[in-house]
Amino acid sequence: MTTDLVIDVRNVTKRFGGLLAVNDCSLSVRRGSITGLIGPNGAGKSTLFNMVAGNIVPDSGQVIFDGADVTGMKPYQLFRIGMLRTFQIAHEFSQMTALENLMMVPGDQPGEHLLDTWFRPGLVKSRETAVRKKALDVVDFLKLGHVRNELAGNLSGGQKKLLELGRTMMVDAKVVLLDEVAAGVNKSLLNDLASNIERMNRELGYTFFVIEHDMDLIGRLCDPVIVMAQGEKIAEGPMAEIRANPQIVEAYFGSPAEVVS
Structure with a gap:
């Protein structure tokens, strides 16, 4: 069954001992979108991302991929059905x-x-x-x-990231999870990387789910942007709305200047 939501995270929770990393969190990624996931350190975004990618099993809740429950599936199993991930450090x-x-x-x-x-x-x-x-x-x-x-x-760090992006093009990916794609990449190659992500989305119909600290890159690529804090989703919308929300800026980024830095 084809659904508009390629990823649908439903009420997932994850604890590590006494630490509640993700708390009853729900979010979704629409087919054909470039969806961003941001938040301060300790917000739970990496844990949630890893649950979607199959690296961590949630304590409760479901991860639905392309209409099927894939909760607890391993990364290699998700790879076979069209969910691919790149890493902050390239794995060439x-x-x-x-x-x-x-x-x-x-x-x-x-x-x-x-x-x-x-x-x-x-x-x-x-x-x-x-x-x-x-x-x-x-x-x-x-x-x-x-x-x-x-x-x-x-290869340079940026070229390795491009190569990782290329590996996702070698199979029929339904969604690509991009983990800190800007890390270790100079500005020139980062622009090339962003342009290729945009082209893959626009010309080839790729769907991307992006976790990233570079707010300029998120602002360029992503719509919508999902904000997490304290293990929960607190906002979702275009980056312009996220940047303009004084409560989010003050509480989770410190100052407006930091959001655009």
Whole structure:
């Protein structure tokens, strides 16, 4: 069943010992949106994000993905059904080229099976050719052609983030979870990264759920923006409304200047 909500978090709660990290929190991500999640340190946003991504199991409540209850599913299971995540620190295969990193992403390739390599070499070669073509298309889309044969470990922080974004394009992702995409990226490459996220959303229909401390980036990319504090969702709307809310600015950002810094 297709629903307008690709992610629907329903009344989730998570405790770590005596610490109530997320308290009966509900929020949603609409298909085709770039939805941001912000809040001060200790707000519970990382814990909630990790529950959506399958890294943490909620104590109660549900995580619904594309109409199905996926509460407690592991990240690799979510990957198979179209939920992909990038990380604050890029997780590249450092001794493989950028192109090879992309080609590693699609699962269940015939070349992974010994019998196929022996008895169905034509199928293996055909599939590898198709995967390579898709990887080259992704490289062209992200303008990474000049480093496609460079070892991924030698790429800059921003290029590694672009490569992670490219890996999400190698499969049919229904939603991409972006975790602190601006971390460790210089302003020039950050602009390229943001432009590519916008293009993926606009031209290819990707849905993004973004957790980020860079308010300028959130303001550029995201609508709506969800604000969490003390384990609960306290506001949702366009960034202009969030910035203009004196109560949110004073209570959770300290001063208006910090919101736009």
